[in-house]
Amino acid sequence: MTLADSSTLRPGAGTTEQRPAPLRVVREGGTIDVPAAERAVADLLSALGRDPASPHLAGTPRRVVDSFAEMLTGPSFDLTTFPNDEGYDELVLATALPVRSLCEHHLLPFAGVAHVGYLPGDRILGLSKLARVLDLLARDLQVQERLTQQVADWLQEHLAPRGVGVVIEAEHLCMSLRGVRAAGARTTTSALRGVLRDDARSRGEFLSLARTAA
Numbered sequence: 344m345t346l347a348d349s350s351t352l353r354p355g356a357g358t359t360e361q362r363p364a365p366l367r368v369v370r371e372g373g374t375i376d377v378p379a380a381e382r383a384v385a386d387l388l389s390a391l392g393r394d395p396a397s398p399h400l401a402g403t404p405r406r407v408v409d410s411f412a413e414m415l416t417g418p419s420f421d422l423t424t425f426p427n428d429e430g431y432d433e434l435v436l437a438t439a440l441p442v443r444s445l446c447e448h449h450l451l452p453f454a455g456v457a458h459v460g461y462l463p464g465d466r467i468l469g470l471s472k473l474a475r476v477l478d479l480l481a482r483d484l485q486v487q488e489r490l491t492q493q494v495a496d497w498l499q500e501h502l503a504p505r506g507v508g509v510v511i512e513a514e515h516l517c518m519s520l521r522g523v524r525a526a527g528a529r530t531t532t533s534a535l536r537g538v539l540r541d542d543a544r545s546r547g548e549f550l551s552l553a554r555t556a557a
C-alpha cells in the first residue's frame with residue numbers, strides 16, 4: 344500500500360504577524376486502495392496454503408486492511424502554539440507518551456514510550472500536540488531511528504524552539520515474537536537538536552529526566 348512519507352506533513356496556509364493561525368498538520372496522499380489491498384491479502388492467504396474462501400477466513404482480508412489503514416493513517420490537527428510572554432526558558436518535557444508504529448522490514452508492530460522535550464523560544468506548544476505529532480509520524484512504515492529523528496526535526500522546524508530532545512524506548516515484535524525471540528528486549532533511540540545537543544548541562548538534564556521517566 345502506498346502512503347505519503349511523513350516528510351509530507353506540512354503546515355496549512357495563513358499566518359499574520361499579530362495573530363498567527365495555527366498550522367494545520369495534514370498528511371498528503373497516501374490513499375489506500377482498499378479493494379486491491381483486500382485482494383492482495385486473499386492472495387497471500389492462498390500463497391500460504393490457506394483457503395481464503397473458508398468461512399473462518401472470509402472476513403480476514405477486510406480486517407487486515409482495516410488494521411493497516413488504522414495503523415498507517417492518522418487524523419489531521421492544528422499545531423496550536425501560544426506566545427511565550429513570561430519568557431519561560433526551562434525544559435518542557437512530556438514523558439511516557441505511547442508510541443505504536445510498524446516496522447518496515449516485517450510489517451510487525453513496535454511499541455513503547457517516548458519522552459519528548461523542548462526548550463521554548465518565542466512560542467510554547469499546546470502540550471497535547473507533542474503526542475499528536477509523534478502519533479502521526481509513527482503511523483507509517485518506520486524504523487525507530489528515523490521516527491525519533493523525524494519527531495525532533497519536525498518540532499525544530501515548526502516550533503523553532505532553542506532545543507529539542509526525543510527519546511523512544513520500544514519493543515519490536517519482529518525481534519521478540521519471531522526470529523531471535525528476544526522477548527522483553529527494548530531498544531532506546533534518541534535525537535537531540537539545538538541547545539539540548541550542544542550544551543552539556545542541558546543535554547545531561549534532558550537525558551537524566553528522560554531516564555528517570557523510563
Ligand SMILES: Nc1nc2c(ncn2[C@@H]2O[C@H](COP(=O)(O)OP(=O)(O)OP(=O)(O)O)[C@@H](O)[C@H]2O)c(=O)[nH]1
Nearest residue numbers: 446447448449485486487488515517518521522523
Ligand atoms: N535499525 C533498526 N533495525 C530494525 C528495526 N526494526 C527491525 N529491525 C531489524 O531489521 C533487520 C532486518 O534484517 P534481515 O536480516 O533482513 O531480516 P531477518 O532475516 O528477518 O532478520 P532477523 O530478525 O534477525 O531474523 C533485523 O535485524 C531487525 O531486527 C528498527 O527500527 N531499526
Ligand SMILES: [Zn+2]
Nearest residue numbers: 446448449517
Ligand atoms: Zn521488523
